[in-house]
Amino acid sequence: MTVIRRVAVVFNPAAHRGLAAHQRPAVEAALAQAGLQAQWWVSTAAGQVRPLTAQAVSENPTRPVLIAGGDGTIGQALNGMADALGLDAPTWPAVGFFPLGSANDLVSNVGLPRDLTAVAYMVARGRTRSMDVLEVNGVLFANNAGVGLEPYISMAEKRIQRVRGVLRYGLAAVQGVWANPHWHMRLTWDDGQVEGMLSLVSVGNWPRTGGLFYPTPGADGFDGRLTFLYARAMSRPRLLRTLGYVLHPSGRHVRAAGVAQHHATRLEVVCTPGAPLHADGEIQTTAGERFAFRVHPGRLRIFWPTEPGA
Numbered sequence: 001m002t003v004i005r006r007v008a009v010v011f012n013p014a015a016h017r018g019l020a021a022h023q024r025p026a027v028e029a030a031l032a033q034a035g036l037q038a039q040w041w042v043s044t045a046a047g048q049v050r051p052l053t054a055q056a057v058s059e060n061p062t063r064p065v066l067i068a069g070g071d072g073t074i075g076q077a078l079n080g081m082a083d084a085l086g087l088d089a090p091t092w093p094a095v096g097f098f099p100l101g102s103a104n105d106l107v108s109n110v111g112l113p114r115d116l117t118a119v120a121y122m123v124a125r126g127r128t129r130s131m132d133v134l135e136v137n138g139v140l141f142a143n144n145a146g147v148g149l150e151p152y153i154s155m156a157e158k159r160i161q162r163v164r165g166v167l168r169y170g171l172a173a174v175q176g177v178w179a180n181p182h183w184h185m186r187l188t189w190d191d192g193q194v195e196g197m198l199s200l201v202s203v204g205n206w207p208r209t210g211g212l213f214y215p216t217p218g219a220d221g222f223d224g225r226l227t228f229l230y231a232r233a234m235s236r237p238r239l240l241r242t243l244g245y246v247l248h249p250s251g252r253h254v255r256a257a258g259v260a261q262h263h264a265t266r267l268e269v270v271c272t273p274g275a276p277l278h279a280d281g282e283i284q285t286t287a288g289e290r291f292a293f294r295v296h297p298g299r300l301r302i303f304w305p306t307e308p309g310a
Helices: 018-034 049-059 071-085 105-110 118-126 149-159 168-179 237-248
Strands: 006-011 039-040 065-069 095-099 127-137 138-140 142-146 183-189 192-202 226-232 259-264 266-279 282-303
Touching: 006 018, 006 049, 006 071, 018 039, 018 065, 018 095, 018 118, 039 049, 039 138, 049 065, 049 071, 065 071, 065 282, 071 095, 071 282, 095 105, 095 118, 105 259, 118 282, 142 149, 142 183, 142 282, 149 168, 149 192, 149 266, 149 282, 168 237, 183 226, 192 259, 192 266, 226 266, 226 282
Parallel strands: 006 039, 006 065, 065 095, 095 282
Antiparallel strands: 127 138, 127 282, 142 192, 142 266, 183 192, 183 266, 192 226, 226 259, 266 282
16 A cells, blocks of 8 residues: 555536535645645636646656536546546556535445545545446447436536525436427447337446436446446336436336346447437537447556555
C-alpha cells in the first residue's frame, strides 16, 4: 500500500444543479485534514470536465485524480482520461470520488464512503481495487447506460426545475410511464438474440441508477461483464407496476413477463425508429439507430477502504 500525498482534483461546481459549488470549502478542508496537497482543475462551463481531466492526466499521468461531482462528472472524467492516455495504456492513474451529485449512484453501488473527510483519508492510505469500465459507441461509462425509456426519463428529469434530489427522478419516471414510448429493437449479445417492440434496454456496471431504480440487480462492476435488462412494450398499468418493482433492489421485476436480464461481454442494439441513449445520466443522442456496448475488465483503479484494523 502506497501512501498518497499529492493529487489532482477535478471539480464540477455545476453538479447537483449547482449546489456542488458550495461544497468546495468542505472538500478543501477534508484534503488538508488528510495531509493531501491538491492541484485543482475547476470546470467553468458545460462539457469542460472531459478536457480538464485530459489536461490534468497528460501533465502527470501517475498522479491520482479525485473527481468532485456527480455520476455525470465521473463519466466525463473517465472519457478525459481515455483521451489523454488511450484505453490500451498499461495503467491509468488511481481515481477517487467526492460525491457531490444529486444521486451519487456509483459511490453508493460500490459501497464507498460518502463523507468527504473519510474519502480523503481513504485516498491518503493508497489502497486501490480494479473496477470494470463499460463503453457504448466509443463513450465510456462507469455506472449505467440506457436506450429507450430510461434516457427518455432522464430528459424529462432535466426539464423539472422546482424539485430537487431523487424525488425529481421519481416524478420524471411517472411522466415517462404516461408517455409509454416503445421502439422496434434487435438485441444481439455473446450467445443470444432477441427482436421485437421494446420499451427499454438498460446496461449496468452496477445495479442502481437515478438514486431510486435498480434495473440491473445482478450487475457487479468487478466481474468482468456487463449486465443488461430489456423490457418488451406493455400497457401503462403494467409498466407502472413493473416500475414499482424496479424501485426495490430485490430484482422482482426481472421475473416479470416480458422482462429479462443477461450477462455478456458485448451487446449490440439496433433501433427503429432511432431511440435516445444516455451514459451515466448524460444524454448522448436523442435518436440513435445502432448502439454497440462492450466491457473493459479492470480498466479503472479506484481508491478502496482499508481492511478493518489496518
